[in-house]
Amino acid sequence: MKRYKQFQPLAISEFEAAVWQHPVHKHNHFELIMIRQGSGVHHINGNEITYNGSAIFLVGPDEEHFFEIAERTQFIFIKFTDAYIHQVNSGSSFGLQQLEYLIKSRETHLAGFHLNEADQLTAESVINVILSLKQDLLSNEQLIWLQVLALAALLQRNMPELKVAAHRSKDMQAVFCYVHKHIYNPAKLKSRVMASHFNTTPDYIGPYFKRNTGITLRDYISNYRKKIIHQRLDSGNYSLKQIAAEFGLTDASHVSKIIQ
Template sequence: MKRYRQLAPVMISDFTVERWHHPVHNHNHYELIYIKSGKGWHTIDGGRIAYKAGDVFLLGPEEAHAFDVQARTRFIYLKFTDQFIHRQGAAATPGVQSLEYLIKRRDAHLAGFTLPVADRRTVDAIFGVVSSLQQDVAGAEPIVWTQVLALAMILQRNLPELVAATKPARDMQAMFCYIHKYIYAPGKLRAGVMATHFHTTADYIGPYFKRHAGVTLREYIREYRGGLIRKRIASGQYSLKSIAVEFGLTDESHVRKLAL
């Protein structure tokens, strides 16, 4: 399978085609794709879904995809790397947390986003700003970043909440999404609180998670939180104090311990 590699932290492209010219491929970056006009089919990891004007897709490096254009289509692409995410502003914002959550919600990657009318207007305006910046993307990185955060918050609020189901795979997907959403709120990740949310007991949820995930609930939460913290520290944009506040930790020594 072809793999596209992007060296620049962020790139923007706005183009119109009558036929798609790329094979099924994946890449080393994230892509926010806006369908400005047109219609057709989008193949993502073997699944095929229809697209139309106003639709938005978020793809990560792990997804393989291609388009089948049925009617002349204008695409606006915003492509960015992990480097772009973690070298931006020093202060954590809800937008950063929304983006991190969206990146982990692979079910949303596979289905795309269909937005209500009001949000469609806002998203269309945001991608208009994005397109206008493509001639000097490097010089406009802070402006591009604010557009990414705005899009992340709009897309997250349009995601359905995943709830436990009868199948273990769906149960685990719901639990993972819950953890990713509340990773900044330790109180929400206590076994008793999670058990109440998933209509079970504190004694049951831990063994259930270990049986199906292969690691304990505490280990998974610790590793996921530690990974996010390590990225913040590596960026040089966050103080230990600000990280502790963002993740609801007691002090900076706790941050250092989790980053090991």
């Protein structure tokens, strides 16, 4: 299968197509795709998502996808790498948390975003600002980043809520999404709290996770938190004290112990 590699941290393109020119492919970056008009089907990881008019999709690295165009379609692609996310962040963690949750939520990637009329107009306005800045990516990098965070905030509130109905209570994707969403709040990651959320017991959820992943729930949470903290530190935009406050940790020494 073809794999596209993007070496620059950020790339923005706008084009129309009557026929999709790319095969089923993967890539090493994230793609935020906005469709302004047209109709067809977005194929992603074997799922088919029909679009007719405006639509927004988020595709992560290593996800297989392509478009089947029925009616000439206008696309806007915002492509960014992991390096971009941590390279230009100003040190404000709120928007970054929302973006990190979005890009980790494969459940959303497989469904797309269904915005109400007001939010759709806002998203289009934000993307128009991004397009106006794309001629000089280097000079406008920080301004574009702020627009991406605004989009992340807008899209997150339009994500499908994690269902806690009985037939979904033990769904592994829902468990992953829950962990990713609450990684900054240790109290919500306690086994009894998670068990209550998923309508099961503390004695069940841990072994269930281990049986399906080969790793304990506690280790997964620890490893995921450690990975994000390392990304914060590598960016050079955060102090240990700031990271401790963001993740609900005791102090900077607690952060140091986690990353050892």
